[in-house]
Amino acid sequence: MKNGVKSVLLGSSLLAVLALSACGNSSDASTNSAKKDSVSKVSRKSASKKASEKSSLKKAKATEESATEKESEKKAEEQKNQEAAQKASAEAAQSASVTEAQAQPAQQVSQAAGATAPAAQTNNAGGQNTANNTQPAASSETLLNVPFISQGDTMLCEGTSLLMALHYKGVTGQGIYQFVNSMPRSSDNNPYNGYAGEWSHNVDGTYQGMMAAPVVQWANSVGGHATGISGLEAVKNSVRNGNPAVTWITYQYAAPEFKQMPWGRAVWNGHVVLVDGVKPGYIHVVDPVFGASWIGESTFANSFNTTGMAVSVG
Known part of the structure; x- marks a missing residue:
């Protein structure tokens, strides 16, 4: 009877230890899984943030290049208009001088x-x-x-x-x-x-x-x-x-x-x-x-x- 009881008790103790061990392993696995999920989320957020920043930089650069191109076009147009105005002024002055000389009385x-x-x-x-x-x-x-x-x-x-x-x-x-x-x-x-x-x-x-x-x-x-x-x-x-x-x-x-x-x-x-x-x-x-x-x-x-x-x- 005593030996039977001892056997039962030993079996129960062994089952308890196995249960605790399984519980511990389950807890560690859960913790590791949570950590992996957390790291994965952080990595995804970081990657998303970097992608967003890169996109913003590209947009800013594109905007700047567009503005520079427009400014260059504007300056080129202004230069063209200025040259045209100077040419017109010179032609007008030359025409006026010729007219003055032709209109001068002989006396x-x-x-x-x-x-x-x-x-x-x-x-x-x-x-x-x-x-x-x-x-x-x-x-x-x-x-x-x-x-x-x-x-x-x-x-x-x-x-x-x-x-x-x-x-x-x-x-x-x-x-x-x-x-x-x-x-x-x-x-x-x-x-x-x-x-x-x-x-x-x-x-x-x-x-x-x-x-x-x-x-x-x-x-x-x-x-x-x-x-x-x-x-x-x-x-x-x-x-x-x-x-x-x-x-x-x-x-x-x-x-x-x-x-x-x-x-x-x-x-x-x-x-x-x-x-x-x-x-x-x-x-x-x-x-x-x-x-x-x-x-x-x-x-x-x-x-x-x-x-x-x-x-x-x-």
Whole structure:
């Protein structure tokens, strides 16, 4: 009986141990399965996130490339439009110049419009340079190509225009700030006697500059051969003979503005440039402010005929 009971008890104990072992194995298997499921889910989420990020980057890059392409197309279109506008503007300017030259009256080139320099001014020129006033052989175009000199921030448009001519003739190699030391000055602010006003800065209410006679005096005092001339034909003949001409015009070819002064009527918006070229319908000007350019002859004549005053530098 005792042995039977022992056998039963041992059997029960063995069954219990086996049950516990099976339970433990089942629990471990369940735990491992859960862990695997969890890792799998994390991996899937990570892969999904990476795929999403990659897709977003591709979309962003595509958007950026599209924007860059559109911007390039826009710039190309703007450049094309700008070039077309510039071409149209140039063609219009050329057409206007041709029209101006064709419309010019025949008598325009020979008239001085009664706006000549005073007789005393021409007589003060010293020796008359007749070669400057004779008609040379006909030529379609004459261009002396006088080198440009800037008047800078001075008031010396007369002096700078004269200096350009003297450089061209090989008379002097001075700069404007040296050349001005030999300039004749007016003691009574009369520009027919010498330079009136201050040459280095503007003075309100004062005519600043000089007329043709003191410019001739100045040129000849430094070794030049200058003479006073009058009228557009004389200017053109001077240039055709190889002699640039200092000419009195209005600033930027505007309508003249007059002011009465003790010495006479002043052109208040006057300016002085050097003429160094002529061709049918055009005058070539070297402006001490704006540089060299061809100007329509009628435009130049309307401005120049306000005084008709010039100096031929031989």
